[in-house]
Amino acid sequence: MISYYYSLFLVFSIICILMILDANVATYIFLLSKLVQVQYRKIKWIIQNDPRNPIVSWSIKRRSEKLAKELFDELNKPLDE
Numbered sequence: 001m002i003s004y005y006y007s008l009f010l011v012f013s014i015i016c017i018l019m020i021l022d023a024n025v026a027t028y029i030f031l032l033s034k035l036v037q038v039q040y041r042k043i044k045w046i047i048q049n050d051p052r053n054p055i056v057s058w059s060i061k062r063r064s065e066k067l068a069k070e071l072f073d074e075l076n077k078p079l080d081e
Contacts (some may be wrong), residue, residue, distance in 0.1 A: 015029070
């Protein structure tokens with residue numbers, strides 16, 4: 001377990017030294033973290049909105065049926081109201 005911590009320390013210390021020596025490394029690491037965030041948000045959006053997902057398809061069907069019922073009731077109201 002100690003070797004794991006030493007290896008992490010070594011990796012992060014090398015990254016810090018490179019960031020001190022060259023400013024482009026800091027920019028690259030920042031952009032890489034943004035890329036990971038964007039990919040995570042993209043996967044999350046796909047999971048939540050993909051119609052092949054049974055929970056999402058149930059939600060879409062339920063919402064459509066509810067809207068259809070509201071429209072049907074609105075169109076079939078008597079004109080004197």
